[in-house]
Amino acid sequence: xxxxxxxxxxxxxxxxxxxxxxxxxxxxxxxxxxxxxxxxxxxxxxxxxxxxxxxxxxxxxxxxxxxxxxxxxxxxxxxxxxxxxxxxxxxxxxxxxxxxxxxxxxxxxxxxxxxxxxxxxxxxxxxxxxxxxxxxxxxxxxxxxxxxxxxxxxxxxxxxxxxxxxxxxxxxxxxxxxxxxxxxxxxxxxxxxxxxxxxxxxxxxxxxxxxxxxxxxxxxxxxxxxxxxxxxxxxxxxxxxxxxxxxxxxxxxxxxxxxxxxxxxxxxxxxxxxxxxxxxxxxxxxxxxx
Amino acid sequence: xxxxxxxxxxxxxxxxxxxxxxxxxxxxxxxxxxxxxxxxxxxxxxxxxxxxxxxxxxxxxxxxxxxxxxxxxxxxxxxxxxxxxxxxxxxxxxxxxxxxxxxxxxxxxxxxxxxxxxxxxxxxxxxxxxxxxxxxxxxxxxxxxxxxxxxxxxxxxxxxxxxxxxxxxxxxxxxxxxxxxxxxxxxxxxxxxxxxxxxxxxxxxxxxxxxxxxxxxxxxxxxxxxxxxxxxxxxxxxxxxxxxxxxxxxxxxxxxxxxxxxxxxxxxxxxxxxxxxx
Numbered sequence: 001x002x003x004x005x006x007x008x009x010x011x012x013x014x015x016x017x018x019x020x021x022x023x024x025x026x027x028x029x030x031x032x033x034x035x036x037x038x039x040x041x042x043x044x045x046x047x048x049x050x051x052x053x054x055x056x057x058x059x060x061x062x063x064x065x066x067x068x069x070x071x072x073x074x075x076x077x078x079x080x081x082x083x084x085x086x087x088x089x090x091x092x093x094x095x096x097x098x099x100x101x102x103x104x105x106x107x108x109x110x111x112x113x114x115x116x117x118x119x120x121x122x123x124x125x126x127x128x129x130x131x132x133x134x135x136x137x138x139x140x141x142x143x144x145x146x147x148x149x150x151x152x153x154x155x156x157x158x159x160x161x162x163x164x165x166x167x168x169x170x171x172x173x174x175x176x177x178x179x180x181x182x183x184x185x186x187x188x189x190x191x192x193x194x195x196x197x198x199x200x201x202x203x204x205x206x207x208x209x210x211x212x213x214x215x216x217x218x219x220x221x222x223x224x225x226x227x228x229x230x231x232x233x234x235x236x237x238x239x240x241x242x243x244x245x246x247x248x249x250x251x252x253x254x255x256x257x258x259x260x261x262x263x264x265x266x267x268x269x270x271x272x273x274x275x276x277x278x279x280x281x282x283x284x285x286x287x288x289x290x
Numbered sequence: 291x292x293x294x295x296x297x298x299x300x301x302x303x304x305x306x307x308x309x310x311x312x313x314x315x316x317x318x319x320x321x322x323x324x325x326x327x328x329x330x331x332x333x334x335x336x337x338x339x340x341x342x343x344x345x346x347x348x349x350x351x352x353x354x355x356x357x358x359x360x361x362x363x364x365x366x367x368x369x370x371x372x373x374x375x376x377x378x379x380x381x382x383x384x385x386x387x388x389x390x391x392x393x394x395x396x397x398x399x400x401x402x403x404x405x406x407x408x409x410x411x412x413x414x415x416x417x418x419x420x421x422x423x424x425x426x427x428x429x430x431x432x433x434x435x436x437x438x439x440x441x442x443x444x445x446x447x448x449x450x451x452x453x454x455x456x457x458x459x460x461x462x463x464x465x466x467x468x469x470x471x472x473x474x475x476x477x478x479x480x481x482x483x484x485x486x487x488x489x490x491x492x493x494x495x496x497x498x499x500x501x502x503x504x505x506x507x508x509x510x511x512x513x514x515x516x517x518x519x520x521x522x523x524x525x526x527x528x529x530x531x532x533x534x535x536x537x538x539x540x541x542x543x544x545x546x547x548x549x550x551x552x553x554x555x556x557x558x559x560x561x562x563x564x565x566x567x568x
Contacts, residue, residue: 030313032339041342053335220523227520236508 035064042073051077068098069290075104076289079111087111095130103288105132109139110285118146137163141284148274154180164284171277178270187259194255198248201255205262214251221247314344318352330360351380358393367401384419388426395430396568404438407431425451432457433568436559439552441465456565464555471544478540482533485540489547498536505529 031037042057055077058070075090088111094104108130112121124130125143132139140163147154154160157176161169185205194201198218202211225240278284321336337353337360344350358373371394378390391414398407411431414420420427432447436457441464448458469489478485482502486495505528512521559567 030343032313032317032343037343041339044342045338050338053338056335217527220527224520224523227517231515231517231520 033060035061039065039070042070046073046077049080051080055081068094068100071098072100072104072107072290075107075111079107082114084111084114088115100290102132102134103290105130106135106138106285107288109135109142110283113142113146113283118150121146135286138285145274145278145283148175148179149271168284175270175274175277182263182266182270184263184266185259187256187263190255190259191252194252198251201252202258205255205258207258210254210258214247214254218244218247218251314340314346314348317343318349321353321356325356325360328363330364334360347380351377351382351386354380355386355390355393358390358397362393362397362400367397370397371401388414388420388423392426392430395434399430399434399437399568402437404434407434408438429566430568432461436461436556437568439548441468441552441555456563460555460558464551467551468548469544471541471548474540474544475537478537482536485537486543489540489543491539491543494539494543498532498539501532502529502536505532 032041038057039061042054042061045051045054045057055074058074058077061067061070062074071090071094075087075094078084078087078090088108091104091108091111094100095108098104109121109125109132112124115121122143125139144160144163147160154176157173160176161172164172190201190204192201193204194214197215199211199213199215202208202214221240221244225237225244228234228240229237317336317340321333321340324336325333334357337357340349341353344353354373354377358370358377361367361370361373374390374393374397378387378394381387381390391410395407395410395414398404398410408431411427411434414427415424428447428450432444432451435441435444435447441461445458445461445465448455448461452458474485474488477488481499483495483498486492486498505524509521509525509529512518512524
């Protein structure tokens, strides 16, 4: 009996020692920098929208694990932090032999679009190797949008509006009209008008207050010049003559400048309006994430 | 037999817990090391890694506090305040709470949201737990007033700590050197150019006065010669322009002078002051 107890005790002791050893090994310091842990941490950062740090983690993970989803997330992290050129390059690595190929191609075009080289982007959409079948229409839409920002002449509305849903055609037509026939003012006409009647060029550019002020100040200074000459105050007469000339010339120059500013404002407002419209609708693109 | 089993289980529990803490501790040390070498971006990554893997949340206060410090050092004050606030919520005692709160105050000072910093100082002062730390509170209140450009109030706050406090003397001196914008304007209403003299811009003062006298002469002369319309136009277009210009100038000179005086003191605080800064 005692012998049996001793045996049990010995067995238990051995078992306990092995168990302790194994537990100690199991709970030995884990390598937080191993691919497995980096991936966990990277995914956490990605979910927290800390994309720059997530990118660093994914980049390290990819040194040991090759996985399309990680590649996609890495490229998307770069896209989210506006490193578009690098994002496009990384999406390109998923073009062939990947289940995410179509999505990667769309994201590649999105990244390329945000590089703001519209001519190059349009050329890119013609590249056969890059084309997507699933998202062909989406890429065409991006291509159409680029025409609204460039100084080149717009293509026919049938081509331009084709990738868009009918419901937005009215709005697009409005943009088209604004772009094709902008309500610009001629700086030369503004200058000529102001040289005939001081302030008239300002009225032409819609600055009524400035126009009235320019007319009154030029007229008052001219009157002062005449009045002082009549009173034989020659110095003051010449002083006010000089001031009249400065105001007169300044008004002509100011009117031409006002027309240029007016035109710049028209362009700026138009581009802002277009940008805001498409941005609010995510450029009519699906939100892709894995 | 039972005793032996209990000892073994206890030992096992101890080993598991100790090992668990061990690797989290070494991650914390690693992050601290990076923080010490002032690589704040990487330090934040490592503190975040620590927070992610520290399942026992043993370092939740320290890690969040340090992340706040990193963001603060990088000038990302909004993020810094966010993390100091998390550390404040996870403070284990009054000291940790106070540390987090003062860091939030200091970051608000740097962010120039001094109203909020002052509000937080008031909150701390009302808290009975910190009745023995009024000097610290007054110190940061003084700094808040400095960044709010209220040097007299700053001097009063520092005086509560010590009447001969270095910062009290500096703030009082700065306040004394500053000029009154309103006074500069008012005396310019009475005598064009007087405000410029008050702020030490003598040449500008002389020019202002001369232009006003000349324009005034022309105006009066026109009226005397019965050229009433001339008088009105010259008075309106020329004299009034110089008169208003002198007042505007006086105001700008006073504002610029005050900025100069304040900047001189701020430069001293930045480069030569040895005490704790926000």
